[in-house]
Amino acid sequence: MKKGALHKELGVPEGKKIPKKKLEKAAHAGGKEGKRARLAETLGKLNHKGRSKK
Numbered sequence: 001m002k003k004g005a006l007h008k009e010l011g012v013p014e015g016k017k018i019p020k021k022k023l024e025k026a027a028h029a030g031g032k033e034g035k036r037a038r039l040a041e042t043l044g045k046l047n048h049k050g051r052s053k054k
Contacts, residue, residue, distance in 0.1 A: 005032075005036060006018065006026075006033070006036040006037060006040055009026070009032075009033045009036070010022055010023075010026055010033075010037075018040070023037055023040060023041060024041075027041055
């Protein structure tokens with residue numbers, strides 16, 4: 001995976017959250033951008049509580 005690639009493709013600065021509407025629109029796109037957006041949506045649904053930050 002390329003860290004920050006989806007942020008670059010969507011024009012959102014790193015460190016800021018990607019708006020849901022922008023992510024949904026990108027998820028319908030094809031290619032790498034669509035794949036990354038769909039993965040981001042899926043991972044956003046997971047429960048990350050209790051996970052230590054490195």
